[in-house]
Amino acid sequence: MQTQITPAELKQLITEGRCHLVDVREPVEHAEEHISAARLIPLGELEKRASELPKDKSLVIHCKSGKRGTKAQEKLKQLGFDQVQNLEGGIEAWKAAGLPVASADKKVFPLMQQVQLTIGTGVLTGAALSLTVHPYWVFLSAFFGAGLMLAGSTGWCGLAILLSKMPWNRVSGQSCGSAKNCSA
Template sequence: MQTQISPSQLKQLIANGECHLVDVREPVEHAEEHIREARLIPLGELEKRAAELPKDKPLVIHCRSGKRGTQAQEKLMKLGFGQVQNLEGGIQAWKAAGLPVASAEKKVFPLMQQVQLAIGTGVLTGAVLSLTVHPYWVFLSAFFGAGLLFAGSTGWCGLAILLSKMPWNRVSGQACCSPKNCAVN
């Protein structure tokens, strides 16, 4: 069995009811946009919630671009799931193929935009304070720079995880939103 699946292949499997689709992104990302048939189980909860997934039906994992999906795929295979595929390119590839996504009516800045705003604010604040108050404030900018370097090299962003738990990013319910609260794009 191949480990990657294209958006067109996934569309066919969904149409035929031949797979179970799992979104391993954070709830706020899922609320922003999701494939309507996807079940939300964030990557950090996957091992403790794996029993909720069927072992008798192929699983397809997806995330934003494919990296977390690959991590989820490895975790599930270690837990004994034999038929696990990752949506190649994640939901970004799904949308690029012109396939529909649903979203919650409640709109907040996308999580990555929130991360960019927080880091930009921290770097700018550190630079201004180091020029006007004390040179040691440059370490604030260095802290954010080191965080970016770490996130880019490991794929793990503590700031994104922290921001996803903020009150404005809380999403009611862990499953797909109901049709009355969703809009299909």
């Protein structure tokens, strides 16, 4: 079995009902746009929710561009799933092929944009308060700067993890899962 599948091949499998499509992006991304037949299981939850997937049916994984899909494919093969393919180019290739996408009624800023807005607000607030109230407010700006340096050097973003747990980032009662990397 080939490891990659094209959008046209996937469309055919969906039409014939011969595959189970899994979207491994985060709930906010899925709500923004998704392939109607896709079931959402974020990459960070894949191992603990693998029992929800059929082992006797072909699985097709998709993400935004293919990188997370490849990681999911490797995880599922380690868990004993033999028939796993990754949508080549992810949902971006699906859309480029002119195939339809659906979206949820609920619109939320992408997680990275939420992180940027929060950090920008914190830095601006710290600077304004340090000029008008007390010079020690500059440490608020320093706190957000240190957080950016930590996220940039380690790939771990505590603010993204915190924001992913917020109620507005929940879709159908699920949280965004582990936002390990700010640039996910």
